Structures are given as structure tokens and as C-alpha cells.
Amino acid sequence: MADLxxxxxxxxxxxxxxxxxxxxxxxxxxxxxxxGPAAWIAYGLLTGVLGVVAGYxxxxxxxxxxxxxxxxxxxxxxxTTGLPPAASFEPADWAFGxxxxxxxxxxxxxxxxxxxxxxxxxxxxxxxxxxxxxxDVGTAGVVILSGTSFQLGVLVITRVLLRDARLAAGAAxxxxxARTREALALQREQDLRAGFxxxxxxxxxxxxxxxxxxxxxxxxxxRLRCSVAAVQLRRLFAENDDVPDPLLxxxxxxxxxxxxxxxVVSLAVSGTAIPVPTEVRRELVAPMARALAVASGRAKVxxxxxxxxxxxxxxxxxxxxxPEQEVPEAGGEPVQVTVExxxxxxxxxxEARWRTT
Amino acid sequence: MADHVTAVVxxxxxVVRAGVAHWLSTEDVELVxxxxxxxxxxxxxxxxxxxxxxxLHLGGVAPATSALRKxxxxxxxxxxxxxxxxxxxxxQCLELGALSYLTKAEGADHLVGAVKAAAKGxxxxxxxxxxxxxxxxxxTRPALSPRETEVLVEWFQSESKEFxxxxxNITLSTVNSHLERIRVKYAAIGRQxxxxxxxxxxxxxxxxxxxDDL
Numbered sequence: 001m002a003d004l005x006x007x008x009x010x011x012x013x014x015x016x017x018x019x020x021x022x023x024x025x026x027x028x029x030x031x032x033x034x035x036g037p038a039a040w041i042a043y044g045l046l047t048g049v050l051g052v053v054a055g056y057x058x059x060x061x062x063x064x065x066x067x068x069x070x071x072x073x074x075x076x077x078x079x080t081t082g083l084p085p086a087a088s089f090e091p092a093d094w095a096f097g098x099x100x101x102x103x104x105x106x107x108x109x110x111x112x113x114x115x116x117x118x119x120x121x122x123x124x125x126x127x128x129x130x131x132x133x134x135x136d137v138g139t140a141g142v143v144i145l146s147g148t149s150f151q152l153g154v155l156v157i158t159r160v161l162l163r164d165a166r167l168a169a170g171a172a173x174x175x176x177x178a179r180t181r182e183a184l185a186l187q188r189e190q191d192l193r194a195g196f197x198x199x200x201x202x203x204x205x206x207x208x209x210x211x212x213x214x215x216x217x218x219x220x221x222x223r224l225r226c227s228v229a230a231v232q233l234r235r236l237f238a239e240n241d242d243v244p245d246p247l248l249x250x251x252x253x254x255x256x257x258x259x260x261x262x263x264v265v266s267l268a269v270s271g272t273a274i275p276v277p278t279e280v281r282r283e284l285v286a287p288m289a290r291a292l293a294v295a296s297g298r299a300k301v302x303x304x305x306x307x308x309x310x311x312x313x314x315x316x317x318x319x320x321x322x323p324e325q326e327v328p329e330a331g332g333e334p335v336q337v338t339v340e341x342x343x344x345x346x347x348x349x350x351e352a353r354w355r356t357t
Numbered sequence: 358m359a360d361h362v363t364a365v366v367x368x369x370x371x372v373v374r375a376g377v378a379h380w381l382s383t384e385d386v387e388l389v390x391x392x393x394x395x396x397x398x399x400x401x402x403x404x405x406x407x408x409x410x411x412x413l414h415l416g417g418v419a420p421a422t423s424a425l426r427k428x429x430x431x432x433x434x435x436x437x438x439x440x441x442x443x444x445x446x447x448x449q450c451l452e453l454g455a456l457s458y459l460t461k462a463e464g465a466d467h468l469v470g471a472v473k474a475a476a477k478g479x480x481x482x483x484x485x486x487x488x489x490x491x492x493x494x495x496x497t498r499p500a501l502s503p504r505e506t507e508v509l510v511e512w513f514q515s516e517s518k519e520f521x522x523x524x525x526n527i528t529l530s531t532v533n534s535h536l537e538r539i540r541v542k543y544a545a546i547g548r549q550x551x552x553x554x555x556x557x558x559x560x561x562x563x564x565x566x567x568x569d570d571l
Contacts, residue, residue, distance in 0.1 A: 270489055272444075272492075272494075302488065304510060311514075344524050
């Protein structure tokens, strides 16, 4: 993109320069000296080229067709051969400088072709000058040197501009990429934080209550809340682990916390592992985690994976009291997990079922 | 005489043999022989024992399924007693004709129950086995009724037949007959074995299951 911008700008400037030179500097000598008809054809060709380039620039087209260079060289030959006798590099030679500008105008983005064409143009003019003989070599040298050096100078400036523009564009792109990476990292961190806050459930209010001394740690209800929060936290830690069977991994994590509390937990697994989406897993494990948090004595956790459903159940000795918290899992639309809790013959059973089909 | 049950234990760990012997003795089951090689079930007093309690992992890497097959083909009543609880091996043992499959995590009650049931030629379905059956996704699995599936699952989950009975509002014996019907359905599929044939024949005779259910 940077290249195109530089060339387009340069061409626009050159267009103005060429137009001015052709109208103001070259028309008077062309009219004022006895040129052959070839000179007028050359003038016409060059005007045509000017028109085409102006059309391209006007249409915001970045590149012009390279065959315009050939047209310009043809005009150079016609103009040189149409000169009055022994007029090369004299005031009557209207075309020498103008052709150089034209070559620059149409070939500015092709430096090698441009220099070659310019060389050919100079060589032909010099050859014509030598062929005519008896011209002033000093004057010719000055004209050639001043004309071409100016044009080559413009070419060099264009290349320098081009290089700087490329460097600037590269730096800007790198800067943009860095900004994007930074924004992405920030977003990810926010998502993670929001996700954790959403799933921390009972923990944050509990910590606040403890800090405010609104609850007493010697109170049994508080200790129940603590164990619920501990299981929730442990499950949350396990949630993002990369393991072959994430559901079993999370269940094991919850079982581990309960066992630390002195509950004897047995875990039975049936059926092979199948992929379970994270939200579903969360809802499958949550009832079990809550039940384990309040369990005492013995508990049995089971996972059953059949062809059509996944069932996670915990059966434990029915507790005397169940903490009143039934905080719905924050964030996220309801998924197809049904939870059922029932108490029979001194046992409480909580089961979460998810239909895979 | 009908109550007197004899058993032989094949296990490569002396402590397991001693433990099983103790459990069985408290429930009036006589352990007539034990050893670390299936040979004890073929020779001496072990050859006539009513029930063979067989450990599937006798030191080697591969499970002793060939020993199980030979015993079953000879009409012996085998209770498999194994460390492993993966469904595939459990179902394979049933297919071969074992009357029960117990994991070593399951306690004395289940072992004694399984041995006593096996002595009468009956199946015994402990919770882990129920789980394996409930999670069976093989194409050859028999069709179970919704109620049978529910009994199987809840028994696996709760390990308490009282709980299952109360929850499903059925009697304890109905829970047992559901489990038995399931096992008969399993016995009726796959390869033939004397124990499996006997299970099916007896179930039909007792009216537990009709020919149409199979």
C-alpha cells in the first residue's frame, strides 16, 4: 500500500511538471523554429501520453501501462529527427528535456526500465548530435548533464521516499499488531476473571461474611458453608485442566476434598468417556459437589455413561441439616441437565442426568 | 445338606485367600481348598467344591479367562473376584458363563451372597456388575425394559436394595427378580455355557421370564 501511495503522489506532481514544461517551455521553441512535420507528430504523441496518464491519475489508478514508455521513445526519435539542421542541444531542441520528464512520468515505478529508456534517449540524441557534426560540445554537455541529473535526482528522491514509506508502514503494522495482542490478552484476562467470579458461587459472600465477622467459624452452619465453598473451588481448579476424561477428573477433585474432611467416599465408574461440554459438566458436577460438601460418614459417587445419557449420582447418609443455600450457577443459559434429589431409608440420593442425544 | 456349601479359592495373594476363608467361614461356607493356581480347583478336594472363587489376575499380565472358560465348560459354578472393574472384562466374564463378578472393593456381604447364590446355580449381581451392565453399549446387548434399566442403575448408584425398592415403590423381592431377569437375558445371548443354560431354563421354569422375553 505504501508503494502505491508514493507512486501515485509522485505521478501527480510529475503530471503538473510535465504539463507546465510542455506548454510553457517547449511550445515556444517548437513554434519559433523551422521544425519538420515529424516534430509536430512527436508533440502530438507526447500530448496523447499526457492525456492517457492524466486519465489514469484522474481515475485513481495507481499504475499506467508500460507501453507508454515506447510511445515516448518513439516521440523522442521523431522529435530529434525532425529538428532543424545542427539544432541538437541548442535552444531550438525543444524535446530533449521534455522526453526525460515524460519517461519519468510513465516509468517512475520501474527504475531499471526507466534508466535504460533514459539512456537510450540520451544516446540517440548524442548520436544524432554527432551525426550532424559541428555542434558546440560544451553546450551539449551542459544541457545533457543539467537535464538528466535533475530527472535522476527526482528518481532517487522517489526511491528514498519509497524506502521510508515502507519502513513507516512496517512500523505501523507492527504497532497495530502489538495493540491487537494487548487488547486480546486484556479481554482474555477479563473473561477468565468474569468466569471465575461467576463460578465462585458461595465463596465471595462467605469470605465477606467472615471478614465482617458476621458469621462465626465455630458455628456448624458456617463450617458447612466453608466446605461447600472448598468443593466448589477445587472443582473450579480442576475445570481447566487438560485431561483425557475431564468429567471424572472434576468428580475425583470433589471426592478428594470430601475425603480430606473424613468422609469415606467410593467412586464407581461405568461406561467409556465421551466428550461433555464444559457448561454441562459444570451442571452435572454441581449437585454432587453440594451433596458431598454436606455429607458425613459414607458416600458413594457414581458415573454412568450409556449410549444415550450421562448420569452422575451421589448417595450418602441423609444429613440432619441441609444448608439453605441453593445459589443457582451464575451466568449461562439452562442446559439439558435434570437434577433429582430424594431421601429414602436414611439415604439421600442426588442425581444429575444429561441426555447426549 | 442343602445349606452346606463348599468352595475353593484361586488367588495368588495368601492374604486374600485367608481373608476370603474367614469371610466364608462366618457364613457357614466351607473352604475345602485354596491355592494360587487354577489346578487346585481340578484336583483333590477342590475338584468337588460347589463354587470356585477365581481371581482373574494370577501374577501374569493377561487375565485368566482361559481358566475361567475351562471351569465353566466343565459345568463348574464360578464367581470371579478381581481387582479390575473395567466394563469390558466384566462383560466378557459373564459372556463366558461366570455366575458373578465381584471387584475386590466390594465387601464380605457381596462375596458371601455371590458364593451362596452360585452354589444354587443362581446369578448374583453386585453394584459394580450392575454398573457394567447398565453402561453396556455393545450391539449384542439384550433389550431391557425401562424398569429393569432403572433398577440396574439405582442399584449401581446406591448399593442399597432397600433404597431402590422404596424409591421405585416396589418390594425387595421385586428388585431381586428384576436383577435376575436381567441376568437371564444376558445368559440367553452369546456363547453357550452350562451355567448360562441352567439359569435360563430355571427362570423359564419358575415363570420369572417367558420365552417371548428372550
